[in-house]
Amino acid sequence: MTKVLIVGSGASGVHFALTLLQKGYQVIMLDVGRERPDPVNPEDSFNDLKNNLSDPVNYFLGENYEAVVYPGSTGEYYGFPPNKQYIFDTPEQFEWKATGFAPLFSFARGGLAETWTGGVYPLNAEELRDFPFDYSELTHYYNEISKRIGISGTIDDLARFYPVHDYLLDPLRLDNQSSILLEAYQRHRNYLNTELNCYLGRSRVATLTGEREGRKACSYCGRCLWGCPSGAFYTPSITLRECFSFSNFKYYPNIYANYFKTNRHGRLESIVVESTGMKKHEEIQADTFVLAAGTLSSSKIMLDSIHRENGGNIKLTGLMDNRQILIPFINLNLVGHQYDAESYQYHQLAMGIVGEDTGKYYHALITTLKTALVHPIVQNIPLDLRTALNIFRNVRAGLGVVNLNFDDHRRETNYVTLETDKNTGETRLLINYLPPENESAVLKRTVKTVKKVLRKLGCIVPPFMMHLRPMGASVHYAGTIPMSEHPAPLTTSKYGQSHDYENLYFADGSTFPALPAKNLTFALMANAARIADRQF
Amino acid sequence: MAGHSLFITGATGFIGRRLLQNLDHERYHKIYCLIRKENDAARLPPLPSNCQLVIGDLNRPLTYATSLAECQTVIHMAAATGKATQADYFQINATGTKALVEQCEQHGVRNFLYLSTIAVTYPDISLYFYAKSKAMGEVQVKESRLNYLILRPTIVLGHGGQIWNTFYKLARLPFLIIPGTGQVQIQPIHIDDLVEHLRALLISDVFSNQIIELGGNEKMSFETFLRLIYERVHGRSPLSVNIPLRPVLAVLSLIDRYFPDRLPFNSGQLSAFRFDSTADPDLSLSSSHKMRPLNQTINDLIDWEKEDESRRILSKECDAFTYYLIRQGPSDFIRQKYIKAHEVNLNLHSTNLGIVDRLQMATSIRSSLAVKIADSYSAIFSRSCLIRKKIVLLLAILESSSSTYKHFDLPQGGGRAFLFGRMMLQGIIFAALFIFSSMIFFPLTLIDRLSKERK
Incomplete structure (x- = not known):
């Protein structure tokens, strides 16, 4: 039986692995694999934690207060809690430098999707236009992934943008603010649809509304952001645990993958790895190799392999990411109301806007802020902190944020390459990104539309608080080794098979030839399952 | 040493607390600590399981006699110190000690360690009621049938100690104010050195009716000592002002007499600036313990402060x-x-x-x-x-x-x-x-x- 070696345990890697395991393949997975700490007081709600933990400050702010956001802090604020910092711990071997891009990397079990917000948005036929396969080829795998991870949602106005797949669970209980917004949408639906090309509906999220396979239903404990304690909220580490139940699966944690070695026939023979924390190199052999370490890490392994093979230093062009804009708003109907901490915390509503002139789809998630840390918000109100706090608590129930996503396409100006240390020979990843020239006008027009929509829904957008996130912040990286119908170097077949090395496959976002405005995680999982199923 | 129990007074005090922290608890069957109020327990360090609190009063022997009767050794450190009334000094330091000594005799306690003060050696303690009352306490101990040790430490320095606090406050002023000539000799000892000696005495268990005077390893004038602190606090040499003691003492003794409790210190306490506070070498203890240098003591204490x-x-x-x-x-x-x-x-x-x-x-x-x-x-x-x-x-x-x-x-x-x-x-x-x-x-x-x- 063919021995397949997969690098990485993220959303793509685990579904690739599970598909192969189900088909009886011998699968080896190499992973740095930082482990998630056990959830504290799993039965407690968000506010129970504050009351019951002996040191809640330590839990919420971290032992060294690393979650405190001081005024003047530079860098993008992601709001990740201290107990999720393990996800972003990078091994000392991994070095990078970026220009115009603020990347996040993960070497955790489950990868970056351990911190995702659960948005499940299948790419439709129009969005797959630049892909070398038809939409119909993916539908089966949308259903398969939906069955595996558990997706709740409903069929509403947004179905025109999100293809409907099987195994859709009942939607989650809406929180008060989302209900009010949805009611307002129904009242103004005609105007919003026809005048603003805007559609509102329920988010599709990877969260269980009923028990299944040992995972509990969402208990509305309000701890989503702080790490779902019940397993209702899907992360790839859940599928990784499922892989462990197969006897034909071997998982090697604490392994950092460096580069491949080829034989004289140009096939990959082995991968050179080292244990994290140790400098000793080892080689692991396999018949077939699969890179699923995430676009940037997979690209680095590819670049390092080529560099080791012939000393060359090439560029992998076409790096993409979704531009995101955060638009905070206040729902005036909820001023003076008390907010409910015991509710689902991530986005429950989504918005689809069709660009008036471009005809493109722009995607927005509506999160009704509840159990995030509030001091980063309070300090941004241009008032003294006491007044800001008083105003904040009066409007807290009506606060929300629209996360507006824009599409991206492959361009030569955006690339990854290597920089080699002359003394040690060690390499580091260089990332270079330039936004498209006409970006600003598109952003402005779309933001204007969103503001109009919010006003119609009874909300105001406070001045000076909108935030243009840097490229890299959406963590939807793709496009460096694209699928192509033509067997050009540094591309893959439509099944992710490298055109450079016959026994190498790419199962992550690096093969996506385009990046629609949606969260791509669901499509990544489906595509990984597709490649594993069709090609093996 | 099985069955040997200890009775401690003054465990909540400056020296008592530190001793309790460093005592070899496992050597004793039981350790009784006499405290005045239940609330005082909050000032104690975490206690080992063989330590028991006794709430009582030195002058009301019935409150502690039962526990005392189980003990072979008493460490008597309880005292009215610092700024207290004349009546309190005598009531606690003299009468209280007398009552405790009598109870020890009655209940068969063998050994008695009395923590006194170097101030009892000052040539004139007529207005220094603390020293006078401690001297009276010493007499009670010496005249008893108990095997005793009387320990007279010099100035004891340590974080939280009243004496150190006074010096530190003086040194923080913009000018260095020196009561008297500043030429009297002192020999300060760090509290940890004192406690180490106390521990050693308890381990040796030799109560040979002896008076021991205990000071640090350096003698110097008061002025030099204050200058050292000042320089460490301010990072420069001080401008100093000497305050003549005689007129100050005269005024203070009048205030003490007619308006007690009105000032943060009393005339007696100024005696330390009149007379040498050094240990008599003939009464000193030979010990293998290495005392810490005074400079280090001052640096550590200022860092603490x-x-x-x-x-x-x-x-x-x-x-x-x-x-x-x-x-x-x-x-x-x-x-x-x-x-x-x-x-x-x-x-x-x-x-x-x-x-x-x-x-x-x-x-x-x-x-x-x-x-x-x-x-x-x-x-x-x-x-x-x-x-x-x-x-x-x-x-x-x-x-x-x-x-x-x-x-x-x-x-x-x-x-x-x-x-x-x-x-x-x-x-x-x-x-x-x-x-x-x-x-x-x-x-x-x-x-x-x-x-x-x-x-």
């Missing part, structure tokens, strides 16, 4: 900022978390501050209004300034703490119209204070920037 002072200031800040934000004081937990955050984030420390930052920090710990004025200015012109960083830190702690998080959750109450009105009013007040604060801080900010540019 600075840390302590910084904690006190942070605690005050925390109180003022919490009240400013939520109109209630912080719990001890919140204070501790606020102080700890300053230990892990050095950017929160007030070093190399400009005029505005210094002024804001100095005034804000005094009143909530001062915090609001400083914060109003910072909200627009100086969003990353120190005071705003500290208040934001506190916000983060308050929103995560059980006693305060609801201040972030609950709206202020009233109908919507009322709330909008209230928020409008709060905005107007902010605007007014912002204008006012700008009139104060903006020119100072300009001055600060200009002076920095010149540098």
Whole structure:
């Protein structure tokens, strides 16, 4: 039986692995694999934690207060809690430098999707236009992934943008603010649809509304952001645990993958790895190799392999990411109301806007802020902190944020390459990104539309608080080794098979030839399952 | 040593606490600690399982006689020290010691260690009631049938000790004020050295009816000693002023007589500046224990004080900022978390501050209004300034703490119209204070920037 070696345990890697395991393949997975700490007081709600933990400050702010956001802090604020910092711990071997891009990397079990917000948005036929396969080829795998991870949602106005797949669970209980917004949408639906090309509906999220396979239903404990304690909220580490139940699966944690070695026939023979924390190199052999370490890490392994093979230093062009804009708003109907901490915390509503002139789809998630840390918000109100706090608590129930996503396409100006240390020979990843020239006008027009929509829904957008996130912040990286119908170097077949090395496959976002405005995680999982199923 | 039990008085005192922490507990079957009130127990270090508290009074033997009867050795450290009334000195130090000694004799206690003072050796203790009463206590011990040791330490230095606190306060003044000529000789001993000797005496278990005088390993004049502290505190040599003792003593003794308790110290306490406080070599103990150098003692104590002072200031800040934000004081937990955050984030420390930052920090710990004025200015012109960083830190702690998080959750109450009105009013007040604060801080900010540019 063919021995397949997969690098990485993220959303793509685990579904690739599970598909192969189900088909009886011998699968080896190499992973740095930082482990998630056990959830504290799993039965407690968000506010129970504050009351019951002996040191809640330590839990919420971290032992060294690393979650405190001081005024003047530079860098993008992601709001990740201290107990999720393990996800972003990078091994000392991994070095990078970026220009115009603020990347996040993960070497955790489950990868970056351990911190995702659960948005499940299948790419439709129009969005797959630049892909070398038809939409119909993916539908089966949308259903398969939906069955595996558990997706709740409903069929509403947004179905025109999100293809409907099987195994859709009942939607989650809406929180008060989302209900009010949805009611307002129904009242103004005609105007919003026809005048603003805007559609509102329920988010599709990877969260269980009923028990299944040992995972509990969402208990509305309000701890989503702080790490779902019940397993209702899907992360790839859940599928990784499922892989462990197969006897034909071997998982090697604490392994950092460096580069491949080829034989004289140009096939990959082995991968050179080292244990994290140790400098000793080892080689692991396999018949077939699969890179699923995430676009940037997979690209680095590819670049390092080529560099080791012939000393060359090439560029992998076409790096993409979704531009995101955060638009905070206040729902005036909820001023003076008390907010409910015991509710689902991530986005429950989504918005689809069709660009008036471009005809493109722009995607927005509506999160009704509840159990995030509030001091980063309070300090941004241009008032003294006491007044800001008083105003904040009066409007807290009506606060929300629209996360507006824009599409991206492959361009030569955006690339990854290597920089080699002359003394040690060690390499580091260089990332270079330039936004498209006409970006600003598109952003402005779309933001204007969103503001109009919010006003119609009874909300105001406070001045000076909108935030243009840097490229890299959406963590939807793709496009460096694209699928192509033509067997050009540094591309893959439509099944992710490298055109450079016959026994190498790419199962992550690096093969996506385009990046629609949606969260791509669901499509990544489906595509990984597709490649594993069709090609093996 | 099985079955050997110990009875300790004065365990909650400055020396007693440290001794209890360093005692070889496992050597004793039981250790009884006589304390006056139940609340006093809070001042004790964590106690081992064989340690038991006895609530009682030296002068009411029935309150402790039963426990005393089980013991073979007594360490008597309880005393009225510092600023007490004349009656208290004699009641506790002389009469109390007499009562304890009598009880020991009655109940068959064998060994008695009495912690006295070098002050009993001063040539004139007629106005120094503490020394006089301790001398009377010594007589009671010496005249008893008990096997005794009398320990006369010189000046005992240690963090939290009254004597050290007095010296430190004197050294922090801009000028060095030296009572008397400053030429009397002293021989200070660190509390840990004293406790080490006490431990050694208890281990040797030789109670040979002996008086031991115990001092540090350096003798020097009072003035030299104070100068050492001053130089370490200020980083420069002091300008000193000598205060003639005779007229001061005359005035103090009159005040003591007619208006007792009116001054923070009494005439007797000034005796330390009149007479040498050094141990008689003939009465000293030969020991293998190496005393720490006086310089090290002073450095350690000043480091402690600075840390302590910084904690006190942070605690005050925390109180003022919490009240400013939520109109209630912080719990001890919140204070501790606020102080700890300053230990892990050095950017929160007030070093190399400009005029505005210094002024804001100095005034804000005094009143909530001062915090609001400083914060109003910072909200627009100086969003990353120190005071705003500290208040934001506190916000983060308050929103995560059980006693305060609801201040972030609950709206202020009233109908919507009322709330909008209230928020409008709060905005107007902010605007007014912002204008006012700008009139104060903006020119100072300009001055600060200009002076920095010149540098």
